[in-house]
Amino acid sequence: MSAILTVDRLTKTYAGGFTALDAVSLEIREGEILALLGPNGAGKTTLISAICGIVQPTSGRVTVGGHDTVTAYRSARALIGLVPQEINLEPFEKVINTVRFSRGLFGKPRDDAFLERILRQLSLWDKRDQPIRSLSGGMKRRVLIAKALSHEPRVLFLDEPTAGVDVELRRDMWEVVRQLKEDGVTIILTTHYLEEAEAMADRIGVITRGRILLVEDKDALMRRMGRKEMRIELKEPVTRVPQALEPFGLTLEGEGRRLVYAYDRQANRTGIVRLLTALQEAGLTVADVETKQSSLEEIFVGLVKEEVTP
Numbered sequence: 488m489s490a491i492l493t494v495d496r497l498t499k500t501y502a503g504g505f506t507a508l509d510a511v512s513l514e515i516r517e518g519e520i521l522a523l524l525g526p527n528g529a530g531k532t533t534l535i536s537a538i539c540g541i542v543q544p545t546s547g548r549v550t551v552g553g554h555d556t557v558t559a560y561r562s563a564r565a566l567i568g569l570v571p572q573e574i575n576l577e578p579f580e581k582v583i584n585t586v587r588f589s590r591g592l593f594g595k596p597r598d599d600a601f602l603e604r605i606l607r608q609l610s611l612w613d614k615r616d617q618p619i620r621s622l623s624g625g626m627k628r629r630v631l632i633a634k635a636l637s638h639e640p641r642v643l644f645l646d647e648p649t650a651g652v653d654v655e656l657r658r659d660m661w662e663v664v665r666q667l668k669e670d671g672v673t674i675i676l677t678t679h680y681l682e683e684a685e686a687m688a689d690r691i692g693v694i695t696r697g698r699i700l701l702v703e704d705k706d707a708l709m710r711r712m713g714r715k716e717m718r719i720e721l722k723e724p725v726t727r728v729p730q731a732l733e734p735f736g737l738t739l740e741g742e743g744r745r746l747v748y749a750y751d752r753q754a755n756r757t758g759i760v761r762l763l764t765a766l767q768e769a770g771l772t773v774a775d776v777e778t779k780q781s782s783l784e785e786i787f788v789g790l791v792k793e794e795v796t797p
């Protein structure tokens with residue numbers, strides 16, 4: 488896949504002297520969903536704002552569809568849609584006018600058929616003549632997306648699209664994003680919900696303290712960093728891990744009723760068969776066995792911790 492957006496050594500030092508972005512380089516592939524993860528204050532919003540021309544970068548370069556965001560700002564910006572974190576809509580304006588106006592701001596000719604398609608896709612068509620203030624929070628977020636799509640951008644930035652949104656609405660939003668991807672829109676989203684990145688992203692970028700720690704295919708990342716855990720429920724509780732089982736590095740939980748074995752799922756030899764044999768030899772009877780794959784959350788927490796305490 489070719490790159491639709493390239494970020495080359497982008498640095499932003501705010502007026503007070505704080506460097507929020509430190510030589511960030513990144514390539515966004517056409518048609519992908521990239522989730523940008525990072526703790527509070529990592530620089531995610533600054534990065535999006537610098538790409539969209541809201542924040543002036545101190546140095547570095549960004550191109551969108553080959554257009555430089557500084558020297559060819561208008562052509563570059565026309566290819567980008569931005570859904571901001573905060574809901575910043577005119578409460579008394581009708582949905583349709585809000586979206587139409589946004590399109591006009593980009594100098595695009597009126598195209599009601601196109602706007603109808605977007606509004607239908609976002610389940611807003613029935614609400615088109617309603618004032619924004621009469622909409623639910625979830626609907627308002629959809630209006631923000633409709634606005635951002637109104638000028639037919641190829642890249643859509645979603646800055647924390649589901650912050651403070653309930654679970655049902657979050658899933659609803661994921662569905663909307665998936666549909667947009669199917670329509671060929673490239674999507675970059677920031678999120679604090681690891682579950683969200685896990686559910687939607689093709690690639691994951693991790694940013695901490697203004698630097699990109701990694702950008703990797705989600706599946707590859709989870710395969711590479713993911714560990715599996717096997718939980719062995721014992722028929723009879725034990726007071727300690729038997730000596731013969733010590734080489735396996737087991738932990739005892741659940742008042743002596745559960746042994747937990749963590750292993751690297753990439754390793755050729757996981758040691759499971761040896762462990763099960765050793766358990767039997769030690770005279771332990773297994774009541775149940777279950778395995779658990781580490782989540783993106785666990786991987787992320789480990790990565791960020793490693794970075795903060797080298």
Ligand SMILES: Nc1ncnc2c1ncn2[C@@H]1O[C@H](COP(=O)(O)OP(=O)(O)OP(=O)(O)O)[C@@H](O)[C@H]1O
Binds near residue numbers: 506528
């Ligand atoms: N206008 C500004 N002037 C000075 N410092 C700023 C300004 N805007 C942001 N910062 C600082 O830059 C850092 C990065 O902020 P940014 O909002 O980009 O982080 P973020 O990753 O989006 O955080 P969050 O997840 O909390 O939204 C923070 O330490 C923040 O305080």
